[in-house]
Amino acid sequence: MLIKIITGFDDSLTRVPILNYVTKTKKGKISFGVGIFLAMILGVIVALLFSKLLIEIPNYNYFVALFLIIVACIIYFEPLKNKEKKAAKKIEKNIISNKKAIKLIIYGFLISILTLIDDIFAYSVVFLNKEVNFLIPATGILLAGLLQIFAVIYFSKKLSKLKFKKEISAIGLLGVAALVFFKIL
Numbered sequence: 001m002l003i004k005i006i007t008g009f010d011d012s013l014t015r016v017p018i019l020n021y022v023t024k025t026k027k028g029k030i031s032f033g034v035g036i037f038l039a040m041i042l043g044v045i046v047a048l049l050f051s052k053l054l055i056e057i058p059n060y061n062y063f064v065a066l067f068l069i070i071v072a073c074i075i076y077f078e079p080l081k082n083k084e085k086k087a088a089k090k091i092e093k094n095i096i097s098n099k100k101a102i103k104l105i106i107y108g109f110l111i112s113i114l115t116l117i118d119d120i121f122a123y124s125v126v127f128l129n130k131e132v133n134f135l136i137p138a139t140g141i142l143l144a145g146l147l148q149i150f151a152v153i154y155f156s157k158k159l160s161k162l163k164f165k166k167e168i169s170a171i172g173l174l175g176v177a178a179l180v181f182f183k184i185l
Contacts, residue, residue, distance in 0.1 A: 003137075004144035006172040007122045011115040012148045016156045018111060023104060029156075031101040033149040035108020040145040043116040044138050047123030055128055061180050064121055068177035071118040076170040122173075125180050 019032055054060045126137035151159065 001140040001144040003122050003126055003176065004119075004141040005148070006176050007119040008145065008148050009169050009172055011112070011119065012152050012159070015111065015115070015152050016159045019152060019156050022107065026153075027101060028104055029153045031104035032108035033153050035105040035110075036112045036149050036152075037142075037145060038105070039109045039112030039116055040142060042113070043120050044123060044141055047120045048127050048134055048138070050120060051124040051127035054124055055130075060128070061183050064125055065177040065181035067121050068118075068173050068180065071121070072170040072173035072177065074118070075173065076166050118173075122176055122180075125176075 015032075015036065019029060023029055023032060054064065057063060123137075123141055126141070127134055
């Protein structure tokens with residue numbers, strides 16, 4: 001859960017302005033949240049498969065730590081921000097029909113896939129322990145994901161006012177990178 005909370009913090013803050021832009025209704029926000037959750041499930045599956053490849057690499061912890069440092073730099077300097085905003089502008093602000101709810105689920109999924117790519121490396125680390133059943137970390141990641149979706153849906157206006165968002169996200173990822181580097185995670 002901790003890995004998901006740290007790595008998902010930046011994603012949650014990225015989704016807040018998109019969510020506020022694309023919908024104002026609770027049904028629309030929940031539809032968008034369903035899309036986010038479906039993307040998280042896919043991310044966990046990819047991370048599990050990726051961890052099987054990582055375990056074969058000698059000193060994989062250095063590779064993963066380096067990638068997380070690169071991701072922290074990317075988050076800090078924000079090169080992907082405009083792509084997410086352009087994707088959000090394609091959705092109209094109307095009353096939420098079932099057709100639009102499906103559209104919001106799809107957009108929530110697609111936007112989340114963009115933001116989950118970096119998280120897959122961090123997720124894969126928790127699947128490297130052969131002594132732990134993969135369902136335990138997968139459940140933790142998905143529960144933390146549900147908590148973040150809840151926060152995005154119900155506290156989006158307050159979260160959008162938070163200062164130092166990118167700094168908090170980058171420092172969190174650097175912390176995870178250090179834990180991976182020293183094989184604590």
